Amino acid sequence: xxxxxxxxxxxxxxxxxxAHRFSVREGxxxxxxxxxxxxxxxxxARLLSRIQVAIDLPLWPKxxxxxxxxxxxxxxxxxxGLEWCEFAPHAVxxxxxxxxxxxxxHLRRRTASGSLTISRLSTPLLKxxx
Numbered sequence: 001x002x003x004x005x006x007x008x009x010x011x012x013x014x015x016x017x018x019a020h021r022f023s024v025r026e027g028x029x030x031x032x033x034x035x036x037x038x039x040x041x042x043x044x045a046r047l048l049s050r051i052q053v054a055i056d057l058p059l060w061p062k063x064x065x066x067x068x069x070x071x072x073x074x075x076x077x078x079x080x081g082l083e084w085c086e087f088a089p090h091a092v093x094x095x096x097x098x099x100x101x102x103x104x105x106h107l108r109r110r111t112a113s114g115s116l117t118i119s120r121l122s123t124p125l126l127k128x129x130x
Contacts, residue, residue: 008033009099018052034088040079045072066091
């Protein structure tokens, strides 16, 4: 029986799982809801252990990645289920809102194109050199 609040959304976001003070592992969020998530990773977390999940999206610089506290509620071979310590954490709500408005868009920051900048700078130089 499912005890999930809210709709489960299939996602594929990179995360860092912090299980102990110096134990940081890479993983991916496979699905997400306001009450929890499913994490795919290569290590096994202990059932009912408290962990931290750092969401590494280009929306935020890596040093500003939001960290969400969670408990491990289900365990599978290469994945485990989480329940957030706080219902609908701000970072999760923001991700779900962005996903709902543009489900097929990649959540990336827009950066200025380097080639555009170079072409703007080199055009006047080329005119004077001729």
